[in-house]
Amino acid sequence: MRVKKLAPPVDVEPPRSGEDGSECVACGTPDSSYIWVSERWRVRAMDRPTGLPMVLILECRSHLDLGDLPNLLAAELGVMTVRLERAIRSLDGVARVHVNRWGDGSAHLHMWFLARPYGRLQLRGTFLSLWDDILPVIPEAQWRENLALVAAWLADFGGTANAEPAHIEWESPATINVPDSMEADPDGGRRPATLGDVEAAEA
Numbered sequence: 758m759r760v761k762k763l764a765p766p767v768d769v770e771p772p773r774s775g776e777d778g779s780e781c782v783a784c785g786t787p788d789s790s791y792i793w794v795s796e797r798w799r800v801r802a803m804d805r806p807t808g809l810p811m812v813l814i815l816e817c818r819s820h821l822d823l824g825d826l827p828n829l830l831a832a833e834l835g836v837m838t839v840r841l842e843r844a845i846r847s848l849d850g851v852a853r854v855h856v857n858r859w860g861d862g863s864a865h866l867h868m869w870f871l872a873r874p875y876g877r878l879q880l881r882g883t884f885l886s887l888w889d890d891i892l893p894v895i896p897e898a899q900w901r902e903n904l905a906l907v908a909a910w911l912a913d914f915g916g917t918a919n920a921e922p923a924h925i926e927w928e929s930p931a932t933i934n935v936p937d938s939m940e941a942d943p944d945g946g947r948r949p950a951t952l953g954d955v956e957a958a959e960a
């Protein structure tokens with residue numbers, strides 16, 4: 758293992774993903790890919806469970822970055838942030854919810870909500886997003902149930918919940934929902950797409 762060398766600063770930074778609104782992934786993604794949608798806001802999850810009990814992304818519908826929000830959306834961002842934090846913190850086994858906006862990957866505003874598991878004191882602080890890649894993946898049924906709970910919580914205040922409650926697993930364990938992308942993975946043990954992968958892909 759070697760320490761990564763600090764690269765010299767570039768003179769001009771490259772454009773972020775979706776800097777030109779016509780090629781923005783967020784703008785081009787349908788409501789059905791989100792766990793909850795409203796007139797001006799949408800909430801999405803990773804495509805598979807990861808190491809943390811819950812990782813969610815809050816986006817505005819409009820193609821704007823944080824500093825571009827008009828007063829109405831800026832005020833609603835505060836309300837949505839508090840509401841989503843409460844919803845995630847209400848889940849079993851969640852101690853804290855870390856709220857992050859990095860803004861280096863995609864130009865379209867997206868706020869990260871990362872649930873820190875209760876009792877896991879090592880995970881406190883700035884490295885929670887890295888732990889998401891390191892911890893064992895949580896069971897898919899529990900992940901789906903958590904998504905449904907958060908979506909229902911948000912829908913109590915308006916908007917539409919898309920996440921369905923976890924299906925009862927009548928099948929034998931060998932046939933339970935293994936995502937296609939994991940089944941077909943020739944590496945077998947490769948980790949699912951997580952926050953780190955998404956940020957890297959966006960960049």
Ligand SMILES: [Zn+2]
Pocket residue numbers: 775778781782783784785819820821865
């Ligand atoms: Zn956009």
